[in-house]
Amino acid sequence: MSSDLIIDVSPSEVVIALLENKRLVELTREKSGAKFAVGDIYLAKVKKIMPSLNAAFIDVGYEKDAFLHYLDMGPQFSTLNKFMKIASSKKNRISSLSKIHSLPDINKEGKVTEVLKAGQNILVQIAKEPISTKGPRLTSELSIAGRNLVLMPFSDKVSVSQKISSTEEKNRLKKLIQSIRPKKYGVIVRTVAEGKRVAELDQELKRLVAKFETTFQKLKIATAPALIVGEMDRTTALLRDIYTPTFNSIIVNDAAVADDIADYIATIAPEKRKIVKTYKGGQPIFEYFGVDKQVKASxxxxxxxxxxxxxxxxxxxxxxxxxxxxxxxxxxxxxxxxxxxxxxxxxxxxxxxxxxxxxxxxxxxxxxxxxxxxxxxxxxxxxxxxxxxxxxxxxxxxxxxxxxxxxxxxQRVRPEEHVETAEVCPSCKGTGKVMPSILFTDELSSKVNYIFKDLNKKSLTLKVHPYVAAFLTKGIHSIKRKWAFKYFRRITVEGVNAYSFLEYHFYDDNLEEIIL
CATH class of the missing domain: 3.40.630 (Aminopeptidase)
Known part of the structure; x- marks a missing residue:
């Protein structure tokens, strides 16, 4: 099975399409500057205790309070609380978890009122993003995910993915991790770690520990609510979780993002760095690769x-x-x-x-x-x-x-992906009435005149429905050619399948839309 990742980067969001055998199977969107993603760790403040639910509402900076149930606090909650107080202290000089003495586990059958009180600061991690009318769902069992390993601070357990079928390989990985893991850190070995060498796993483990231990410095200056450890962006996180050697290509329409992805791929599979390519075509990337059509159909x-x-x-x-x-x-x-x-x-x-x-x-x-x-x-x-x-x-x-x-x-950890396939007609704006079609080219001619005469643009790209494009460019004395001779400017007419019949957009020589 071949896999391709098509990534559409725009100023407002990044849209990621995963294709398996050229068929769309996943579509994810990440808003620019999006917060409260699964995996983010926050210094938060307890807002309200709910004894009847055995839970608490927590302020993490979102418009609605987040929810933390007693069972999601984790057995090491007392040790985590102790760590937070020490790390937040101005006099703190501790730089490693191994120097913090562990406290007894909290009672499984206990009550939230025994460990939390209103106004208290705590460390929490986003387990579910805000969905519908609900705020984020939280956990205090912190974890830092990597490609091969998941680091679990304040734990001593080492567990191996059940999807690894070989008992011999499971035992090898467990012994290997037990020999290299630092004290006060548990580790979950992911399925992709099967067959990996100790040097690669050791390097990743050190990187995850270093990432978590940045909390020592951040907690000193943080005021709740505050982001302490951010999950990597959605694009790289998706790659971390889904990348397999069957990937044929990763195509991005932004050179800077392509470089970041190539650098990340180089850390997990150096020989595959060349599969990351920058798309430089004139058509929108999703239209060129047929993603738009599959989205509308699916x-x-x-x-x-x-x-x-x-x-x-x-x-x-x-x-x-x-x-x-x-x-x-x-x-x-x-x-x-x-x-x-x-x-x-x-x-x-x-x-x-x-x-x-x-x-x-x-x-x-x-x-x-x-x-x-x-x-x-x-x-x-x-x-x-x-x-x-x-x-x-x-x-x-x-x-x-x-x-x-x-x-x-x-399991639901983020809002459902929803794409509205029915479109409001851009010609009639939903009224059911359009201008006489005989006047449509007159409207286009008027706007072309305005763009060249008043806005003084040097060249112009007009994107319309393919049928309209064919009408504008047909014959030796086409409408497009008449415009070009009249204004002595370069005019390009492109047909876009995704457009409705009378929809049109103008673009300048930098391919930025001209808003009229």
Whole structure:
């Protein structure tokens, strides 16, 4: 399986599209200057204790208070609190966790009022980003994630990913980490560490420890609420988690971001640095690589997937519902049960893709086409498990009921990706009425005249729907050529498939849009 990463960088956001075998499977957006990402560590202040929930509301600087449950504080909460007080002290000269004496673990069955009080400063980490009307969800079991390892301060445990099947390799990695880890640090060995040498793991471990120990200096000058350790940007974090040797290319439309990604790739796979390329084409990067078209086809309430079959996807505050429909799909001479099985097997693969693509979390209920055979229901269940094997998000799949309903629970750590595929007509602005089409070229001519005469632009690029582009450029005496001779300026007309019929945009010689 080949994988490609297409990254669209704009002043307001970075959009990352992951393609597997040229098919869009993940789409993530990161707003410029975005805060409260999963993994960020904050010095926060306890705002309100909720004994009935055995939890507390915490001020991390977000508009709504974050939520911390007692069970998410972690057994080493007392030691973490002690560390925070020592590190925040102006007289502190301690620069290593090994010099801090550990306190006993907090009681598993304890109450939040026993360890927290309003106004108290604590160290917390974002476990879930703000979603809908809810603020961030927090944990005090801090962790610093790397490519091969996850560092767990204040812990002494070493655990190895269950996805590593070889018992011999698990034992090797566990012994290796136990021999190199510093005191007061636990480590989780990730799946990609399989087969890695001690030098590479030791280098990464030292880098993660150094990253965490910057908190000693930051806590001295920080005032709650304040960001203490920031997770790397979403682009690099995604690469850290999903990069595999099967990556064919990573294509970015920004040279500076491409250099940053190339530098990161060089640290984890030096021989793959050359797969990072800068896109310099005139078309928008997502349009050139066909991402825009896949986005329009994959989002929305109805999604077609095979031979006329389609999914209907509905969202509620409580859960998501997906209905499988065979549409007009039918095969002569094939009984209903076989036909239903074929549609359901194909639907399982598309549902798995949709869950990753939209990052749907919580409870998902799928209504498959009715099948009477228990063996056929088991086949659909197995296909779903196989299709979701590449999904990194924690999930649990239950077998189909006799009514062919399947329930999936999938961890939700950030808001669901939503793309509105229905567009308001840019010509009529939703009114249902447009100017006479015979006057459309007159409007364009008027604006071209204004751009050259009043704004004194040296050249011009006009982007329109391909049909309009063909009309403007057809023949020897085309409208485009008449404009060029009239103003003695260079004019380029480009067709953009994503535009609606009468939509148009003007760009100057620096390819910056001219707002009229």
């Amino acid at each position: 989002f929305g309430q109805t999604v077609s997937f095979k031979n006329g079959a389609y999914l209907i996807i509905e969202h509620t505050e409580a859960f998501h519902v997906i209905d499988v429909n065979s549409g007009n799909r039918s095969k002569a001479g094939v009984d209903q049960e076989t036909n239903a099985l074929e549609v359901n097997l194909a639907a399982a693969e598309e549902v798995a893709r949709q869950l990753r693509l939209r990052d749907m979390g919580g409870i998902i209920v799928i209504d498959f086409i009715d099948m009477h055979g228990a063996g056929n229901r088991q086949k659909v269940f197995e296909r779903m498990k196989e299709a979701m094997g590449d999904d990194r998000t924690k999930h649990n799949i239950l077998p189909l009921s006799k009514f062919c309903l399947m329930q999936i629970t999938r």
